[in-house]
Amino acid sequence: SAVISQKPSRDICQRGTSLTIQCQVDSQVTMMFWYRQQPGQSLTLIATANQGSEATYESGFVIDKFPISRPNLTFSTLTVSNMSPEDSSIYLCSVALGGGTGEAFFGQGTRLTVV
Amino acid sequence: QQQVKQSPQSLIVQKGGISIINCAYENTAFDYFPWYQQFPGKGPALLIAIRPDVSEKKEGRFTISFNKSAKQFSLHIMDSQPGDSATYFCAASMGRTGANNLFFGTGTRLTVIP
Known part of the structure; x- marks a missing residue:
C-alpha cells in the first residue's frame, strides 16, 4: 500500500491568486x-x-492554469493559478503502485475555497 | 460525456439490510472496475475491484457482480452497518496498469440507519 500526505488540507484564497498543493x-x-x-x-x-x-493533461485542463512539478519519485505539486470561484473544489493526489495491480491510492485531499 | 453511469444517487438502508449500487459503462475497452469508499474529509479508498474475466468477486460483506454482455456491474453490501455510511464510487479504466486514468461514476451516498 501507499500512504499519501497532502498539504494544505484546506485553504481559503482570494480571487486572482495562486495556490500550490503538495x-x-x-x-x-x-x-x-x-x-x-x-x-x-x-x-x-x-x-x-x-x-x-x-505532465500529461486531460481535455479541459491546461498547463498554464494547473502547472505540475514532479521533482522526484515521492513528491509532486499542483498549482492552481489565477483562481476564480469556479476553482473551488477538492483536489486529490493519487498514486498507482507498480506491478499492474490497478490499485490507486488517494491522499485526503485539499479543500479549496476561492472568494 | 459520463463514461460510467452510477445509480442511485443516494440510498438509505436499515442496519442488517443489503445495499445495492449499480453502474453501467459503454467503452468495451475498459478492463478494470474498482469500487471506492469515501468518508467525509477523506480521500477515496479502494474497497474491492474486478476484472471482466470473472462474473463475481466477494470480499467479506462486499460483493461485485459483473455482467460483461450488459456492460454493467454492481456492488452489494451484505448486513449493512452504520459504519458503512459513506459515498461509494464505481470506476473503470483500461490498460495493464489499471489505475491510469480512472473514469469515476457520479457517486452514491449511502446512509445505514441503526
Whole structure:
C-alpha cells in the first residue's frame, strides 16, 4: 500500500491568486495523478505526472492554469493559478503502485475555497 | 460525456439490510472496475475491484457482480452497518496498469440507519 500526505488540507484564497498543493508519498512511485472533485460531484482526472517528463493533461485542463512539478519519485505539486470561484473544489493526489495491480491510492485531499 | 453511469444517487438502508449500487459503462475497452469508499474529509479508498474475466468477486460483506454482455456491474453490501455510511464510487479504466486514468461514476451516498 501507499500512504499519501497532502498539504494544505484546506485553504481559503482570494480571487486572482495562486495556490500550490503538495503531495508526498511514503514510497517511490512512477505515476502520480491529480484529480478534482467538485462539491458533491465525482472525481475528474486533471493530469498525470511522471518523474522526469512533462505532465500529461486531460481535455479541459491546461498547463498554464494547473502547472505540475514532479521533482522526484515521492513528491509532486499542483498549482492552481489565477483562481476564480469556479476553482473551488477538492483536489486529490493519487498514486498507482507498480506491478499492474490497478490499485490507486488517494491522499485526503485539499479543500479549496476561492472568494 | 459520463463514461460510467452510477445509480442511485443516494440510498438509505436499515442496519442488517443489503445495499445495492449499480453502474453501467459503454467503452468495451475498459478492463478494470474498482469500487471506492469515501468518508467525509477523506480521500477515496479502494474497497474491492474486478476484472471482466470473472462474473463475481466477494470480499467479506462486499460483493461485485459483473455482467460483461450488459456492460454493467454492481456492488452489494451484505448486513449493512452504520459504519458503512459513506459515498461509494464505481470506476473503470483500461490498460495493464489499471489505475491510469480512472473514469469515476457520479457517486452514491449511502446512509445505514441503526
